[in-house]
Amino acid sequence: MARRAALEISPGMVVNLGIGIPSLVPNFLPPDMHVMFHAENGITGMGATPHAGEEDEALCNAGGFPVTVVPGASYCDSATAFGMIRRGRVDLSILGSLQVSGKGDLANWIIPGKKVPGMGGAMELASKAKKLIVLMSHTDKAGNPKIVDECTLPLTSGRCVDLVITDLAVFKVSNQKLILIEHRNTSSVEEVAAKTGCTFEVQDNVKKVAY
Amino acid sequence: MARRAALEISPGMVVNLGIGIPSLVPNFLPPDMHVMFHAENGITGMGATPHAGEEDEALCNAGGFPVTVVPGASYCDSATAFGMIRRGRVDLSILGSLQVSGKGDLANWIIPGKKVPGMGGAMELASKAKKLIVLMSHTDKAGNPKIVDECTLPLTSGRCVDLVITDLAVFKVSNQKLILIEHRNTSSVEEVAAKTGCTFEVQDNVKKVAY
């Protein structure tokens, strides 16, 4: 999934990555691509994870884990870091999610009665990044679809998802319509349909891909 | 007047000076007094005027004239410079004025129909500096009082003046009442009253001073 998401990144972009699988995306980028990775705590230009023993406790990403910086990086306060997001200067945000609706609604911040961790910076990223990609497993641990007609979990932000990448398929959301554009070569449109909680269009030249 | 105003400055203060006579106040301070002079364009810690030929076009006060900085000085953007004012971190503002009312109203920004230069930073300074001192001539060029019952010119800010220092006298404003606390030894309470456009109390131990 991270490999597939990396294909959406172009040179010069400012990219914010959520915790978990999204944080693996840089591993699949060519070197010298001149992409600036942005962190909510105030880093523009994050680089690779430092080698063990070379961590700097004062240089961590928004998840609190050690990072490095690339040439051209800068530090700012958190207000400015979010100003970049709200002003539309972050080109791409790649987040995990609990549910996504066929209209592009995102629900990734609480499970009522179970887990109420707070929204962190997800609302700003979801509603203000120029493009929002969701990376998530196609179904939950119990096998229930995570792509649904209407989110049953509280929304982080409505009508904000542009692309959904799962372990089975890739959908784009266009004018609040879900369109299957790729599926795994080990799967089929029928399997994807069976494991998806809402209807979707199938693009004419839907691709079978290995990733 | 500038010499008298300098007496109001204590060590450690953050002080903003308006253009004109107020800008002369630092000349009457003892050295090493550890006062930080603040400028709206983003300087904290302005020092003396540079010697001719040593001016730096990138180091000017809010009036656009070359300055120097003292050890401990810093630069910030104008928004932060005004944040210091609005947050009440500027201890003292010394401004010139066109009129002051006996209640402490300040009118120093426009003469309707004649001069409408804009308020610049005067409104923030007048209403938010912890203490506001006005330095001005006691009367205008035509001999009319500049301290009046009600300002006839549009207000910059109401009920904001704490101390008025003129070429004749010093008044404090306390609970919207004007109180004469000093006058020049070459003048008298009667002369001050004759040249003032409103009534005022005379402090018991009113001082005669030479300045």
Place this chain on the structure above:
Amino acid sequence: MGKLANSFHKIAALNQAMEYFQDGMTIMFGGFGGVGSPPALIGAILEKDLKELTLIGNDTGFPEIGIGKIVSRGMARKVIVSHIGSNPVAGKLMNEGLLEVEFSPQGTLAERIRAGGMGIGAILVDIGLDNEMVIQGKQQFILNGRDYLVEPALTAEVSIVYARKADPYGNLIYDKSARNTNPLVAMAGNYTIAEVEEIVPLGALNPEEIVTPGVFVDMVIPTCGVNWKWAWE
């Protein structure tokens, strides 16, 4: 003290700083996931065993990292934060009704703190308008036909921040991403205490590189260094 003359009377010891803390007060803290939070001040607050605090900052850290140590011991009555996800003890206290949590979207929270520091009453943002938890208790305002939330400024009786260097005027510079919310929190305190790794003489900091002007800082104390183990260690 030679060059380090305490000419602005801002350099002090930890015990002097502690005179500013009391039960029931509002404290704002710098830091992001514990990174950039002041360890000595947090340790001293723990030791003083304060009660009924209101804490304002990015998050509740981890149970034994940063402000989390205070929250985990039940010393806070209320927190205003963007998340408590990394501190399960905070979640437990919340669910038991022992801790009131006001969630604010992270960027909104940062701006509310800055607004407090800048003497601004509130900001209008369009973040979270479709979210019940965010709009709860907030007023809305229509400007040029668009809906906004009125997000009130935040200030605190005391702000505590962590910085790399200070001079005797309290000018501060930070260390990489440990800067995070510290410059904002430093401005928002009615009284601001900076815990710093190094105190340098007046004039030793380049005026261009100073991030927090000393105008906003009332007291500077030396740090003992970070005394907790990071999650990644």
Place this chain on the structure above:
Amino acid sequence: MGKLANSFHKIAALNQAMEYFQDGMTIMFGGFGGVGSPPALIGAILEKDLKELTLIGNDTGFPEIGIGKIVSRGMARKVIVSHIGSNPVAGKLMNEGLLEVEFSPQGTLAERIRAGGMGIGAILVDIGLDNEMVIQGKQQFILNGRDYLVEPALTAEVSIVYARKADPYGNLIYDKSARNTNPLVAMAGNYTIAEVEEIVPLGALNPEEIVTPGVFVDMVIPTCGVNWKWAWE
């Protein structure tokens, strides 16, 4: 170009910058009394003889200094500034009805520009509530029993700023008090052009000292240096 490889395609020449300017547009400019305003960009706008501009910035400079050169030649239909006191030609044009002037208190104006840059809709301030000219056309809002003015954010189609150094990503540092409004204006432009004294290789600027992250900067052009005589000269 060796180390100065234009890897983000932001370094350009003045004539390329001029493609972004046209009649009737809104331009925001950095500078304070002309100090810190970009001379080459102002010169090129003059040469292009643009009409009906709306200009937003701290002040209208002096008649032959900074943005004043553009205002004095009648190229602006409207200015949003805190004062025109140092530019009598602006005052004359205003009195003749040839120039619309929206006055904003200086600190409010700076925050409105910053709010634009930060994607905030407006700020609530209590400055100028008793002043007819300030409250004119503004909405008011009562928060916690206190009156505030709703001061809308300002943005511009193009922002022009002046900086001491840039790297190929457009990271900027400024020169002393020539910083003034530039970092705010740099963030508020839909397209931001920085005129700089020196372009240094990527990595040559210390990440700690960068004032404006290149994220906000779309184009970097080299300056010809200040080409006007200062009032104090």
